[in-house]
Amino acid sequence: MIGSTTPGADHSFQLYDLRVEVICPPGKRIMCGAKADDYFTMEGEMLRLPPGQGFSIYSLGAVLPLLAAKQRVSSPYDWMSSDSDVACPDPNCPSKLRITRTGLRTFRRGDTTVTPLPDTAAPSPNVRELSQSLSVSDEVSIMTVEPDTPRADPASPLFTDVDAEEVKPVEETSAEEIGVTQAEDLHDLRGEADCNSLLDYLRADWG
Template identity: 75%
Template sequence: MSNTAQDDSFQLYDLRVEVVCPPGKRIMCGAKEGDYFTMQGEMIYLPPNQGISIYSLAAVMPLLPAKQRVTSPNDWMTTDALIACPDPNCPSQLQITREGIRTFSHSETTIVPLHHK
């Protein structure tokens, strides 16, 4: 078995998801301009004493695993980063920013064996 076959590493971007809102507009979801959370692997981290609306989180959650992965420069997942608040009366958006890239090990993230073809 070669060293390449034994390597079970993969990489994911760390993400920062931040509330943005047009100046002077009222945010309905309880967030404040600049509120954010970060994502490292499967873990979401909020700063102390800061929350996030479950509805806002539900709107952005399906996109996060795809935003963590390396994508083609031509893919909309690479370029599109603003997600509207699900409340039609709230002008806020969540901006997803790719930050540093982190390396993970398949064997440390699942018990399912890795099969190389």
């Protein structure tokens, strides 16, 4: 689709026209069938070859991914603006393809696509419905913390909120009770040792 060369309103945009030409080092063997100064042009999406001239599909495949980006306006610091030579895909061929921007061409959106523009100015329906249904009092109640909620000791991260009656005091054990318990444990150990000694004596006696 060829656009007008005169800028217009009506959702217009601009693309660069391109010229892609073959650069061959003098005296070198060229493997892709190209000749020095072979070229094609790009006008919008249309690729045009001069009458009677061919072009290698492999060379064309190497340069095609860059053409749409080269047609767009880019920052002068972008490598797409400054780099223009593409090597031949045959590693044994020293030729290059040079992409040159030759001029700006203006297009109208309606001539290139039927996809409608997104309405970016309108807010999302979900956001609008939420803002209408949520009152000021709702916002305040969401942020309010109930003061009657019992809180655990903040110094310990292991505790959570529980009712006060669920917390039971820990019973203290006196030193005397601890001593009696240890004595009973020691007596049990000694009794077990005496039984083992008696069994060893009987085994030795009965042979």
